[in-house]
Amino acid sequence: MYNQNTTQLPIPAHFHPEQVGTVWRVPYQQRATEAELWAKQHNILPASSDEKRVCLLLIDVQNTFCIPEFELFVGGKSGTGAVDDNRRLCEFIYHNLGLITTIIPTLDTHTATQIFHPIFWVNHAGEHPTPAATSITPADIEAGIWQVNPKIASSINSNYELLTKHAYHYVKQLSQDGKYPLTVWPYHSMLGGIGHALVSAVEEAIFFHCIARQSQTQFEIKGNHPLTENYSVLRPEVLQSFDDSPLANKNTCLIQQLLEFDVVIIGGQAKSHCVAWTIDDLLTEIQQIDANLAQKIYLLEDCTSPVVVPGVVDYTEQADAAFAKFAAAGMHIINSTEIISNL
Known part of the structure; x- marks a missing residue:
């Protein structure tokens, strides 16, 4: 299903890789005009015409995790992990613009008074x-x-x-x-703050896709309940309070939606936490329905990094173990240079 020899779409001239690690304003109207022209020039059809539907699920690609000097920058082993990941992610979106049906970015969303602050x-x-x-x-x-x-x-x-x-x-x-x-955790992903926003370069690529393919971006909020964590977008860490009353609910609508796509591609931050937890919860749902559904899940390994704080914590081993588990269950681990084809 993935073929590196398939011709890629070019990357638009507005993309500047050196800006991925910085914050700036996306010129929406200019990009919208360019995206419509780009679609005509490259014969990119509306997403509604896709015979097979491809979802790109992006976990927490936000400034708070992805921009150096922000609260919880995911540096990985290299120290520049999330910046490098997002450069590759933007290129992946542009190269495969005509094949990605829907992009679903999750947004870790917090206020100050929460159980982990x-x-x-x-x-x-x-x-x-x-x-x-x-x-x-x-x-x-x-x-x-x-x-x-x-x-x-x-x-x-x-x-x-x-x-x-x-x-x-x-x-x-x-x-x-x-x-x-x-x-x-440090105060992070604060609702209304700049850290909550998507990385500018990724936001621009997602917006460009939305206009070029006439496919609404579907944002998913997670983590705003004050009494539970939400590493995974699919469910909170704890579902019930001490008296067995419901604390928070699984995101059953998103779970069902993901399982209805023909292909689900996943990337984002961090590999050891929110990415791993989301995939693990998705795998749990899959195994309760049909284990073969795992074969339509693709993990962009070079677009995600583990939490590593030198001298404090290093979750690389846990992240790699989680991805090995997912691969053993039938999911595919790929790199962003591999091109979606034969859909």
């Missing part, structure tokens, strides 16, 4: 945990090392006693489910 927790001295360097376990709460900040309960419409019960249940559930422990 410093303000949510305090110690006996009233100090907040150090972000990125602090994980909170059930034992930490039992020992009184960390407790829920009583001053924030009313701001999330919660009784403090119930909130503390939920917090303990939450970290305990993460441990029982074999998830990463609750990490206190």
Whole structure:
């Protein structure tokens, strides 16, 4: 299904690889005009005419994760991981513009008072945990090392006693489910902030695709519930609160939609966290329906990097193990230089 010998579409002149790691304003009307001309020049048909439907699912390709000096830049082993990934991703979109039916970018979306941000927790001295360097376990709460900040309960419409019960249940559930422990992250992907926005070069490529193929970009919000993490776009880390009441729901509409595409291609950040968790949840759904459906999932390995903080954490091994698991289940691991063909 992938053939490197197939002729690629050229990359438009407006794309400048050296700008991928910077933030700037996309000139929408200019790009729209150019995209319509580009479609005519290269005989690019509307997506509605596609006989086989190809989805490009992009996980959290946002400034907060992808621009150096932003809050949670994913540098990977090289130190420039997300920038290099996004350069290749933009080129992949432009080269395969006429074959990608729908692009679905996910947007990690947060406010300050959430369970994984410093303000949510305090110690006996009233100090907040150090972000990125602090994980909170059930034992930490039992020992009184960390407790829920009583001053924030009313701001999330919660009784403090119930909130503390939920917090303990939450970290305990993460441990029982074999998830990463609750990490206190720096404030990131803040709704309304520049870090929440898509990387400018990727946004431009997605917009160009939308106009050229007359295919609406489908944005998917995740992570805005104050009492649970949402590494995966398909479901929160914990579904039920301490009293078994529903906490948050799976994204059943998106799951069904993805499984109806003929091909789903996945890239984004970070390979060890939000990308791996999303793919893992998709695989779980596939295996409950028909394990053969895994064969229509393609993972852009050179468009994703693991979380690596030199001297602190390195999730490369976990990320590689996850991708090996996905490949063993029937998913395809590819590079962005491989061209979609014979659809």
